[in-house]
Amino acid sequence: MKAVVICPDRRAEVAFLARKQPLALVPVLGPTLLDHWLAALADQGVKTVTILASDRPDQVRVVSH
Numbered sequence: 001m002k003a004v005v006i007c008p009d010r011r012a013e014v015a016f017l018a019r020k021q022p023l024a025l026v027p028v029l030g031p032t033l034l035d036h037w038l039a040a041l042a043d044q045g046v047k048t049v050t051i052l053a054s055d056r057p058d059q060v061r062v063v064s065h
Contacts, residue, residue: 003046005037007053007060022055025063034064 007024017026024034031039034051041049053060 001044001046002048002050003041004050004052005034005041007034007051007055009055022053022060024053024055024060032063034060038064 007022009023011023014023017023025032028036038049051060051064
């Protein structure tokens with residue numbers, strides 16, 4: 001199974017969280033939001049994930065490999 005994860009861009013409501021890193025890489029109870037998404041997809045049997053990120057994609061790329 002395949003999936004696409006669209007990482008959130010800047011959001012006015014939580015802009016303070018995304019000052020130093022993309023919102024997808026903000027830690028939530030330890031792991032990042034992206035880690036939580038990928039773990040949930042893996043639990044559902046997803047084998048291939050395409051990640052779409054427009055906010056600092058270079059940082060997301062480094063973390064997601």
